[in-house]
Amino acid sequence: MTLPPRPSYICAHAWEGVFAVRFGLAYKPFNVTRPPNDDSWLHKRYQYAISPTSCGLQKCVWCEFLEKHFKFSESECWVHGHTSKVLVQGVRGACPYLLREVRIKWQPCCEPSVSCKFGMYTTADDHVAHCIEGRTRILHVGSPNVLAMAKKCIDECVGNHRACQAIMRGPAPLPRRLIDCSDPLRVRILETDGKRRGRYVALSYVWGGDQPHHPAVLPQTILDAIRVTRALGMIFLWIDSLCIIQDSEEDKHRELASMRDVYRYAYVTIDAARTARASDGFLQDCQPLNPGVTLPFIGFPPVRRKPQGASGNPEIPVGTVYLDVPRSDTMTGVEPASSGKSETGRRGWCLQESMLSTRSLVFSPETLQLRCQALTQNIGGAGHLGQSDPPRLPDVILRPRRPIERGSDEWKKIHRTWHRIVEDYSRRLLSYSEDKLLACAAIAEMFSPALGPDYLAGLWRATLLRDLLWQRDEDQLPTSNQPGQHPQKDARAPSWSWASFDGPVQFLPRSETAVAMAEVVKCSATPQDEHLPLGPIQAGGTLVLRARLIPSLPYYDNDSERIELLPLARKYRDAPRCLQLYARFDRQVELLRNSLQGVSLRGPRELWMIPLVRNTVGHPDIQGLIVERAEESTLPATLTAQQGGQMNVYRRVGFCGNYWYPARDVAVFDRVPRVEITLI
Incomplete structure (x- = not known):
């Protein structure tokens, strides 16, 4: 040849x-x-x-x-x-x-x-x-032929994907209210008795502003969702703006408490990922991609079979x-083939809607996809490299509940998945910052059987010391108008919770050899609503630790944040001269740098370091929190009375740790006596 x-x-x-x-x-x-x-x-x-x-x-x-x-x-x-x-x-x-x-x-x-x-x-x-x-990726995502192909892929998932079948078999419980789409020109709200079972479609979308709550005046995204519902051979559709009474706080709280089941048991969720406003719709043609080459x-x-007597090559x-080119590669300078971004992938509320759904029909900026627990595929056979997929819930969490042994490999995997979800969630936008705990409550409820039962403002009591070790993610872009800080008023969570921070966070990799250097005495975080035990909390959440409180001095070294434990080095003669830890302050670097410009190492603020865990294998490392004394005016009345005038209450301001000091340098921490420390 x-x-x-x-x-x-x-x-x-x-x-x-x-x-x-x-x-x-x-x-x-x-x-x-x-x-x-x-x-x-x-x-x-x-x-x-x-x-x-x-x-x-x-x-x-x-x-x-x-x-x-x-x-x-x-x-x-x-x-x-x-x-x-x-x-x-x-x-x-x-x-x-x-x-x-x-x-x-x-x-x-x-x-x-x-x-x-x-x-x-x-x-x-x-x-x-x-x-x-x-x-080639499909661009005409709203055409009848393409929607028919999508229906075929959904049927394939329902009939042959074991991972998806294990989550949901047969008709599911219907939500309290549904939109009846049997007549697309005259849709109506259907009240169910809460005991009926059947199949329905759910919609995940970005409001992008106030929404009309009457079927007679519907934005284009909802009209498109009705059209897709009928094309999939379905009648019932669930949409939050219509199926939840927006003027009733009581109805909101009751329906939000059942949000987990709404998306989990939906036959399919329509993900309008390409539109930033409900008025835009999502069935218009996608823009063609520019291929790399x-x-x-x-x-x-x-x-093929050769006919008898045929010869030749x-x-x-x-x-x-x-x-x-699927993504930007910083090593090679390759630019992405498309600049399209998922709008629902930017929003905090949409994360739980995506993760809880057994399967989602995703109208992405580039094409039409089906995402389920088994795989993600582009309709029509186009290749999909999964570069923008959100994390998936572990199968064991979505299946019927069974005991999971605490400390097992499966349990540790679930805990790591929770941290990855929090990291993804912290990078998303919320229109109202007070929704920080509310918009992920349904996901927390799914993790509760394994990691719970006590959920404390975004952290789990069973893994509290480990969950406290979060830090500002400086590699990610801010997610709010005033990023990288704790809210100064009407705090939605105590300072020790990641939910109190406006901006992306990250957790350090779990070390199986780490030992605790502190002990949790008590922790309290009371929910605002009994219907939402894993939702927003009342003001005044506190954490009491029995730990070491070490005076520290902040400083910058070549634009890197650090703290110096100089007082500790001075107190013990056999300690290293200058024990330093890298720091990641919660507030933006520029804010802290401005406060330190032209100021000596003593600094304008008194800070302390609280070591929480230490790794005992290889080079010893220590990880902990940076705190400052809380102002008396910010203390809850009950806490002020308990303190009896003794100001021993602190507020978290950052994270610190080291990975390079030998054992003799960090052994000095063990010589510091433990005291009870209250964090708010």
């Missing part, structure tokens, strides 16, 4: 090298087994040399693509046009020659390899469609494929 004729826009070096690899002419085919004890076999099979500035053509699409998406400093060989090595590896699917994606690795001289992954797809009628699994592709002849197809 010979290589097909070379297209005019590809240089001979690339066509006879990397493209011929796909055909199996230039190097060994894909099914060659790995030689024993040979780590370099893959590079030997697929490497070839290329010089982008001297490929022999004025404009080679492949060489131009490499030059565009792999940009480095002038000191490296790429910019100067010296010979570099490019590695292209095919990933096989169900068919021996079915490629799902292309991995492109550039290996500069004397440098580690740099990689970036590109989705690979083609059209359904292309000559090599039988070789390529990925298809369009390339020729050497396919393999389709497997089958024709070798050459088609067109597209490489789609």
